[in-house]
Amino acid sequence: MKIGILGGGQLGRMFIQEALKYDDDFYVLDPNPDCSCANISHFTQGNFNDYDDVLAFGKDKDVVTVEIEHVNVEALAELENRGVKVIPNSKIIKIIQQKILQKEFYQFNQIPSPEFEIIWNADEKVIFPLPLVQKLNTGGYDGRGVQILKEEGDYEKFWKEPSVLEQLVDIDKELSVIVAKNENGETKTFPVTEMVADPKLNLLDFNICPADISVETQIQIDEIAQQFLDNANSPGLFAIELFLDKKGKVWVNETAPRLHNSGHQSQEGNANSQFEQFYRVLKNLPLADTTAVGFSGMLNLVGEENYLGKVKYQGLEEVLKLPKTYVHLYGKTETKPGRKMGHINVLADSREELMEKLIQVKSLVKVVAE
Structure with a gap:
């Protein structure tokens, strides 16, 4: 093909x-x-x-x-x-690429997502009380196009473009689930992963699989995944980003109609990766086994602050000495602050060991410029 x-x-x-x-x-x-x-x-x-x-x-x-x-x-x-x-079809891509349409899709199909308000221009009055999250209708990516407004003074940085305003969720955990559906209607779901964000860059820092969640939380996520696939009405591979609030309720943050950063650990951490699964979706082949082989995690390699130019990876040789540690570079020759340049996957026998290894790897490697 x-x-x-x-x-x-x-x-x-x-x-x-x-x-x-x-x-x-x-x-x-x-x-x-x-x-x-x-x-x-x-x-x-x-x-x-x-x-x-x-x-x-x-x-x-x-x-x-x-x-x-x-x-x-x-x-x-x-x-x-x-x-x-x-694949996925143009209709669901159009819905997902506009935050307003995406939120209305969740609302119409009774998929739990934080309450929202739509702002089309700067003259409209904001009804929602602070704190709230503002998401630009289009163009947001990798944490860009999203900001939190906590107090009155924050309105000075309020974006004037069409946006979704959401009530701020009291987050316990940020989670992600990757789901796939082929043209025959067969579906598969990867184990839920737990995302730990870098608060400064608003980017994914660590990804941990399996997530530390209860049976009740897993049931909610399974229902959300099925609701989404039923109503998206398209083959594809989708990443559904989720919030678990401190009362135990799961909410959809947003969805990506594609491969996703939160599934990278599946390269070594699952029987098959999200990339293998996506290939099978495109070819309408039987979907792959997604079973986790143990505890796995991923660390993003991101350009350090104050470095701009030809990329240099400090500490990579030390990382390569570690067992069950796998380096993936993205072929980008130029680095800049916050740019994703690669990632490192780690396997472990327990969650505690996994976190120790991820923290160790993070301390060893830095993305700088020559």
């Missing part, structure tokens, strides 16, 4: 790396000729937000997919009209 991917970042790179063991051709559309996928695919330089670029790229492919949701959905809909398979 000729598999086309809109976006050439690290998610596409790791997907292609996994899928190269099969017999298919992989095509990538990205504006950056030095993107992570450029040297391991049939690469086309172009704008995945441009109607004509997407249409020209996708018209001769057997299936077109995304590794970033901010793409031209009108072009994807036209490709569908022309008989090109688009």
